Amino acid sequence: MEQAPLxxxxxxxxxxxxxxxxxxxxxESVVGEEAEGPRDEGPGDGTMTENNFWLxxxxxxxxxxxxRTGRNAMNMQETYTAYLIETRSVEHIDGQSVLTDSLWRRYxxxxxxxxxxxxxxxxxxxxPLPEKRAEFVWHKLSADNMDPDFVERRRIGLENFLxxxxxxxxxxxxxxxxxxxxxxxxxxxxxxxxGFQLKADSRLKALNATFRVKNPDxxxxxxxxxxxELQSVISHLLRVRARVADRLYGVYKVHGNYGRVFSEWSAxxxxxxxxxxxxxxxxxxxxxxxxxxxxxxxxxxxxLKEYLFYAEALRAVCRKHELMQYDLExxxxxxxxxxxxxxxxxxxxxxxxxxxxxxxxxxxxETPEQREARIKVLEEQINEGEQQLKSKNQEGREFVKNxxxxxxxxxxxxxxxxxxxxxxxxxxxxxxxxxxxQVWTNAKECFSKM
Amino acid sequence: xxGECRAPQARSSALPAGGGGGESPGSDAPLPGSSxxxxxxxxxxxxLDEDEDDLEVFSKDASLMDMNSFSPxxxxxxxxxxxxxxxxxEPDLKDLFITVDEPESHVTTIETFITYRIITKxxxxxxxxxxxxxxxxxxxxxxLKERLEEAxxxxxxxPLPEKFIVKGMVERFNDDFIETxxxxxxxxxxxxxxxxxxxxxxxxxxxxxxQAWELSSHKKQGPGLLSRMGQTVRAVALSMRGVxxxxxxxxxxxxxxxxxxxxxxxxxxxSQRIYKEEREYFDEMKEYGPxxxxxxxxxxxxxxTLKGVASCIDKCCKATEKRMSGLxxxxxxxxxxxxxxxxxLMGVMKRRDQIQAELDSKVxxxxxxxxxxxxxxxxxGKLEDKVECANNALKADWERWKQNMQNDxxxxxxxxxxENIHYYEQCLATWESFLTSQTDLHLEEASEDKS
Numbered sequence: 001m002e003q004a005p006l007x008x009x010x011x012x013x014x015x016x017x018x019x020x021x022x023x024x025x026x027x028e029s030v031v032g033e034e035a036e037g038p039r040d041e042g043p044g045d046g047t048m049t050e051n052n053f054w055l056x057x058x059x060x061x062x063x064x065x066x067x068r069t070g071r072n073a074m075n076m077q078e079t080y081t082a083y084l085i086e087t088r089s090v091e092h093i094d095g096q097s098v099l100t101d102s103l104w105r106r107y108x109x110x111x112x113x114x115x116x117x118x119x120x121x122x123x124x125x126x127x128p129l130p131e132k133r134a135e136f137v138w139h140k141l142s143a144d145n146m147d148p149d150f151v152e153r154r155r156i157g158l159e160n161f162l163x164x165x166x167x168x169x170x171x172x173x174x175x176x177x178x179x180x181x182x183x184x185x186x187x188x189x190x191x192x193x194x195g196f197q198l199k200a201d202s203r204l205k206a207l208n209a210t211f212r213v214k215n216p217d218x219x220x221x222x223x224x225x226x227x228x229e230l231q232s233v234i235s236h237l238l239r240v241r242a243r244v245a246d247r248l249y250g251v252y253k254v255h256g257n258y259g260r261v262f263s264e265w266s267a268x269x270x271x272x273x274x275x276x277x278x279x280x281x282x283x284x285x286x287x288x289x290x291x292x293x294x295x296x297x298x299x300x301x302x303x304l305k306e307y308l309f310y311a312e313a314l315r316a317v318c319r320k321h322e323l324m325q326y327d328l329e330x331x332x333x334x335x336x337x338x339x340x341x342x343x344x345x346x347x348x349x350x351x352x353x354x355x356x357x358x359x360x361x362x363x364x365x366e367t368p369e370q371r372e373a374r375i376k377v378l379e380e381q382i383n384e385g386e387q388q389l390k391s392k393n394q395e396g397r398e399f400v401k402n403x404x405x406x407x408x409x410x411x412x413x414x415x416x417x418x419x420x421x422x423x424x425x426x427x428x429x430x431x432x433x434x435x436x437x438q439v440w441t442n443a444k445e446c447f448s449k450m
Numbered sequence: 451x452x453g454e455c456r457a458p459q460a461r462s463s464a465l466p467a468g469g470g471g472g473e474s475p476g477s478d479a480p481l482p483g484s485s486x487x488x489x490x491x492x493x494x495x496x497x498l499d500e501d502e503d504d505l506e507v508f509s510k511d512a513s514l515m516d517m518n519s520f521s522p523x524x525x526x527x528x529x530x531x532x533x534x535x536x537x538x539x540e541p542d543l544k545d546l547f548i549t550v551d552e553p554e555s556h557v558t559t560i561e562t563f564i565t566y567r568i569i570t571k572x573x574x575x576x577x578x579x580x581x582x583x584x585x586x587x588x589x590x591x592x593x594l595k596e597r598l599e600e601a602x603x604x605x606x607x608x609p610l611p612e613k614f615i616v617k618g619m620v621e622r623f624n625d626d627f628i629e630t631x632x633x634x635x636x637x638x639x640x641x642x643x644x645x646x647x648x649x650x651x652x653x654x655x656x657x658x659x660x661q662a663w664e665l666s667s668h669k670k671q672g673p674g675l676l677s678r679m680g681q682t683v684r685a686v687a688l689s690m691r692g693v694x695x696x697x698x699x700x701x702x703x704x705x706x707x708x709x710x711x712x713x714x715x716x717x718x719x720x721s722q723r724i725y726k727e728e729r730e731y732f733d734e735m736k737e738y739g740p741x742x743x744x745x746x747x748x749x750x751x752x753x754x755t756l757k758g759v760a761s762c763i764d765k766c767c768k769a770t771e772k773r774m775s776g777l778x779x780x781x782x783x784x785x786x787x788x789x790x791x792x793x794x795l796m797g798v799m800k801r802r803d804q805i806q807a808e809l810d811s812k813v814x815x816x817x818x819x820x821x822x823x824x825x826x827x828x829x830x831g832k833l834e835d836k837v838e839c840a841n842n843a844l845k846a847d848w849e850r851w852k853q854n855m856q857n858d859x860x861x862x863x864x865x866x867x868x869e870n871i872h873y874y875e876q877c878l879a880t881w882e883s884f885l886t887s888q889t890d891l892h893l894e895e896a897s898e899d900k901s
Contacts, residue, residue: 226748229748230748233741233744233745233748234745236741236744237738237741237742237745240734240737240738240741241738243734244731244734244735244738246734247727247730247731247734248731250727250730250731251724251727251728251731254720254723254724254727255720255724257716257720257723258717258720261713261716261717261720264709264713265709265710265713265717267709268705268706268709268710269856271856272856272859272860275860279863415749415751415752418752418755419751419752419755419888422752422755422756422759423755423885423888425759426759426762426881426884426885426888427885429762429766429877429881430878430881430882430885433874433875433877433878433881434874434878436870436871436873436874437871437874437875437878440867440870440871440874441867441871443863443867444864444867444868444871447860447863447864447867448860448864450856450859450860450863
């Protein structure tokens with residue numbers, strides 16, 4: 001059972017918050033105020049109840065993958081892969097772990113979980129899932145989702161996703177996440193019942209906001225540019241890396257042909273025969289060494305890919321900000337126009353166009369009573385609007401504050417992880433060079449004995 | 451025959467061939483070996499028999515006596531020839547130094563061709579001077595090779611680089627092609643110089659020393675078109691008879707040659723392919739490093755690490771370029787030469803078989819009493835000697851060739867292994883120093899945090 005190469009000792013740390021109660025699996029309902037994080041954005045009551053769970057150290061692993069067949073929504077046979085998720089709780093001191101939960105999930109359920117998290121935690125940079133289909137494929141890798149190497153890498157990627165969520169101070173507290181790990185049956189229904197799909201912002205709305213927003217926070221604009229650059233450079237890097245891998249594969253594998261031919265040639269040679277034969281053997285060793293080397297590199301590529309997908313998560317947060325800001329601006333605009341209308345009605349001057357104004361012109365003046373009524377309505381609306389604006393403003397500020405906190409956290413995580421990844425790449429190269437030196441030294445010895 | 455046209459001429463005489471003066475376009479009338487007629491070898495002077503009118507398979511000079519060892523004056527056995535080989539291969543005793551360089555393009559109204567400068571330095575008495583400089587074109591080399599083959603049908607003549615390389619050749623005279631050919635021509639002449647027999651061949655001497663006009667007139671002596679055609683016809687006729695009984699050792703030799711030829715061709719293909727793959731790897735690597743630099747522009751904390759990785763990749767890229775050039779210099783030419791050698795060897799085997807077939811046909815004629823028995827018996831006697839000489843010459847040269855082949859193969863592959871080791875060592879050093887710099891930085895940062 002392989003752990004994600006990123007951090008083999010990944011354990012869930014309890015979020016740095018005030019203790020939430022006794023470490024038993026007691027069902028003391030924890031008061032939401034004590035916890036940071038969204039209040040009205042968690043579904044249902046007792047959201048924090050199970051967080052007692054998190055006080056113990058938790059190990060999560062995606063330990064197996066299995067091919068299954070079943071019927072899909074359209075009642076057609078399909079083959080898919082299911083992943084076994086095991087959760088272990090580790091007693092504090094003696095470090096023994098006990099299996100507390102184990103269930104099977106498929107990729108689409110992971111997607112559902114993530115989409116839910118995106119809706120309910122828009123200020124969080126939500127960890128990405130491993131790719132759905134194999135991209136940046138170099139020729140040997142199959143682009144087939146059923147390919148065992150792909151499945152294995154995906155298993156690791158899914159485990160990594162769960163660990164990231166579980167170690168996030170806010171996301172780890174989510175009930176749906178907890179149920180994902182513990183409640184096999186009915187989980188999908190539970191998620192859908194939260195109605196999160198309805199809460200989701202429409203893409204169109206978001207796009208509109210991006211274009212029309214006037215005063216977004218500069219930091220978010222910069223962040224958006226950064227995430228675009230990050231995405232572009234990492235894709236480029238992954239593409240070239242795949243090509244380099246392909247070529248490297250070619251160089252190594254062609255040497256394998258020497259092995260066969262040397263061996264055949266050695267049959268007709270007397271003095272040279274032994275040397276040729278054994279040199280040929282080393283050529284075979286050389287040729288086959290590339291498989292492991294490139295497999296390791298694939299893991300490195302996956303680490304980069306994670307950050308490629310993280311770029312999209314960053315953009316999602318920026319989009320949400322733009323949406324909120326746009327909403328705010330629209331509300332402010334609306335309020336301003338209503339105030340103006342009110343003023344005009346009160347003073348009798350018509351500066352802004354209003355339908356009512358037109359119709360009165362056409363169909364005759366309205367009575368003072370009518371006007372009064374209208375002013376009253378407007379004043380109510382203005383009042384409401386001001387309240388709304390105030391709360392929107394506050395929401396906006398909260399959002400920016402929380403989002404930025406998470407972004408800082410993310411930045412540190414990214415710098416740490418990518419640096420580690422780059423260093424691990426160097427380590428891989430070193431190992432490859434050492435292997436090369438050894439093989440060719442052996443081969444040279446054989447040649448010199450010919 | 452390389453599609454050269456020749457003026458017809460009388461068969462057996464030594465009259466100069468027709469054809470235009472000097473270098474007529476594309477033609478080069480091969481001339482009968484006057485190599486036989488003049489003193490050629492220091493000690494191994496031969497007078498060639500010009501009586502053998504029947505034996506037009508081989509021009510006169512190639513007839514009875516194969517060059518050095520088997521003239522009545524030099525009772526050298528194949529074994530002593532091998533000793534002679536070892537002796538002569540030592541650099542102290544080398545007395546003929548040849549270089550081929552300075553390819554130059556010549557344009558005439560009819561054609562464009564390249565000449566190469568050939569400088570010869572020697573201390574040998576039979577050379578009029580100690581230094582010579584001449585210019586030769588590929589055709590001249592071809593002529594020389596053919597003359598040597600005629601003079602020594604069962605010796606292993608070094609191969610010439612190909613006339614054309616069909617695959618991937620856009621233009622006949624691109625620089626790489628010329629350079630590769632120049633090196634191969636250099637090798638060709640030096641191998642002849644190192645060969646115990648061929649080094650004393652008269653045509654070889656003329657080739658190295660004669661001025662252009664001298665060479666053309668020398669070339670014109672020798673069997674003309676008709677006689678050569680006759681040779682070919684006879685050769686074909688004889689070969690169609692098949693070899694009745696090839697001696698055991700030659701069966702083995704033939705077997706070796708067949709398999710060797712297969713294998714060396716494969717190795718040639720494999721090596722070329724490796725070169726191609728390495729080149730493509732190099733091309734991709736060139737792009738790989740700079741991306742990291744690009745990335746470092748948008749990162750703060752990661753910039754140093756990224757730049758470090760970029761620099762390592764670039765250094766490895768350079769190292770791989772060096773590895774490639776090592777391959778193309780040390781291995782590819784050697785392997786390719788032996789591919790050509792293997793073709794050459796098959797030709798030698800054929801010629802040996804032909805000589806034997808001649809004998810066999812006469813013997814058969816004798817037993818069926820078709821012609822004058824006395825004359826036949828005499829002819830058979832001569833042919834038996836001829837066969838024996840040919841066989842002995844081949845055997846001796848075979849041993850020498852095999853020894854050289856082993857050395858060349860061993861040295862070429864050892865060089866390649868060395869190149870690869872060096873390549874990996876360089877890359878290793880690069881990445882290790884990067885790693886140290888990163889961990890040092892890490893420790894620095896850690897101690898900064900503490901303070």
